[in-house]
Amino acid sequence: MELFTPDAGLLFWMLLSFGIVFFVLAKWGFPVITRMVDDRKRFIDQSLEAAREANAKLEGIKAESEALLTQAREEQRLILKDAANTRDRIIEEAREKARTEGALMLEEARQQIQHEKENAIRDIRRQTAEMAVEVAEKIMRTNLATERQQMDLVERLLDEVEKN
Amino acid sequence: MTKYRSILLAFVLCLLGSILPVQASSHTHDEDKPIDVKEIIFDHIGDAYEWHVTTIGDKHVSIPLPVIVFSREKGFHAFLSNRLHHGEAHNGFHIATEGAHKGKVVETTSEGEVVRPLLDLSLTKIAAGIVINSLLLVAIILCVSRWYRRREASDEAPRGFVGMMEMLIMAIYDGIIKPSVGKDYERFAPYLLTAFFFIFLSNLMGLVPFFPGGANVTGNIAITLFLAVCTFLAINLFGTREYWREVLWPDVPLWMKCPVPLMPVIEIFGLITKPFALTIRLLANIMAGHSVILALVCIIFITHSMGALLGGSMTVVSVLFTIFMNFLELLVAFIQAYVFTMLSAVFIGLSRVEHHEK
Numbered sequence: 184m185e186l187f188t189p190d191a192g193l194l195f196w197m198l199l200s201f202g203i204v205f206f207v208l209a210k211w212g213f214p215v216i217t218r219m220v221d222d223r224k225r226f227i228d229q230s231l232e233a234a235r236e237a238n239a240k241l242e243g244i245k246a247e248s249e250a251l252l253t254q255a256r257e258e259q260r261l262i263l264k265d266a267a268n269t270r271d272r273i274i275e276e277a278r279e280k281a282r283t284e285g286a287l288m289l290e291e292a293r294q295q296i297q298h299e300k301e302n303a304i305r306d307i308r309r310q311t312a313e314m315a316v317e318v319a320e321k322i323m324r325t326n327l328a329t330e331r332q333q334m335d336l337v338e339r340l341l342d343e344v345e346k347n
Numbered sequence: 348m349t350k351y352r353s354i355l356l357a358f359v360l361c362l363l364g365s366i367l368p369v370q371a372s373s374h375t376h377d378e379d380k381p382i383d384v385k386e387i388i389f390d391h392i393g394d395a396y397e398w399h400v401t402t403i404g405d406k407h408v409s410i411p412l413p414v415i416v417f418s419r420e421k422g423f424h425a426f427l428s429n430r431l432h433h434g435e436a437h438n439g440f441h442i443a444t445e446g447a448h449k450g451k452v453v454e455t456t457s458e459g460e461v462v463r464p465l466l467d468l469s470l471t472k473i474a475a476g477i478v479i480n481s482l483l484l485v486a487i488i489l490c491v492s493r494w495y496r497r498r499e500a501s502d503e504a505p506r507g508f509v510g511m512m513e514m515l516i517m518a519i520y521d522g523i524i525k526p527s528v529g530k531d532y533e534r535f536a537p538y539l540l541t542a543f544f545f546i547f548l549s550n551l552m553g554l555v556p557f558f559p560g561g562a563n564v565t566g567n568i569a570i571t572l573f574l575a576v577c578t579f580l581a582i583n584l585f586g587t588r589e590y591w592r593e594v595l596w597p598d599v600p601l602w603m604k605c606p607v608p609l610m611p612v613i614e615i616f617g618l619i620t621k622p623f624a625l626t627i628r629l630l631a632n633i634m635a636g637h638s639v640i641l642a643l644v645c646i647i648f649i650t651h652s653m654g655a656l657l658g659g660s661m662t663v664v665s666v667l668f669t670i671f672m673n674f675l676e677l678l679v680a681f682i683q684a685y686v687f688t689m690l691s692a693v694f695i696g697l698s699r700v701e702h703h704e705k
Contacts (some may be wrong), residue, residue, distance in 0.1 A: 209537030
């Protein structure tokens, strides 16, 4: 029966030891550990939440940048198209302008040429007349001795002139 | 396969080689006396005033422990237990060899009567075991908690020993305390964790066969009773009003509680059976485990007195069974600590019921 009779001395030592152990561990032991593990759990949860948010944000940013990129590409395409149009138009205009200007200059040149020609003709006419007069003078001085010859010459000359 | 077989053979031979000389020496020195297994077992699972380490030849090597007694006649006395060797008396105190107080310190009064001293607070083997286990437990847990004190929650989780302790602590904390106690579980966590680790460590230390271990701490009724009383106090001191109403005025037909308080008596009886069951469960499991291991070891000495061949073959059987039992006891060491903690937590949780409308 001794096995089933609690010994007073052992109860005393148990009370003392377990009491001290409980006091020490309840104050500096277990709460420190469990609190820390709970804190760590909370920290991990927060980190996961933050990571999830960051992921979502990243996803948003990606979509946004994608949209921005397509928009920019569209704009670029439009600008390029616009630029090509403008270029074509400018070239067309320049060509048109060059054509009209060329025509104008050609016209002017033609007129000038006409004018010059007329001047030249007039000049030639005048010189010819002068030379004719001179030639006539010289001929007269030499060959036109007779009235008949003179008259023939004049007739012939006038015919020629008429023919011209 | 042959490799394993040769390893097994070598192992058995080693065991035989190591056990036979021990057996031979004990055989020669108790030539005429048959081995009293019961005494060996009860010597071990019981208490003693000295801590027997080993016996070399005829010499007992033991650690003397302080005897602290308070006698009505002679007052307070404290001395080392080696003064009481072989029934020697010291200041009128000696260890009784027979009678009702066999193995305990008794005093011879002036009238020549042999009585127990008024108070015997000797630091016996089991008391010393309690102190050693307590110091070890405090050292372990404070070492672990120091690791946490020096770190932030954002630091990485511990590895190695601290990690193992964290796993154990959190298994009890999250697996038992949180679901069983329910609301306010943080308040009871330190007690339940201390109880768990005290029991677990004491169980493990009890399985170590040499000096710092080997004391049968959790297989002693004083220890289990004390722990059960702690749980009893935790249950009833923090019980809610609803809990006490259910005990004293349960929801049963009036005749079962009014003139004769039948149900309240049963309920109050139930309050006492809970810690009683806790006490006996732990005590019986650990005591039985120690007894079985010792009995299996004793088979070697009994069968060797019957003949060398029988002894040799039974030695192998005994060693194999002892190894098996030791593994089983490792399991039991954990399971009993777990069960004690879980039941304490469940009982505390039951005492914290809130009023619920039907």
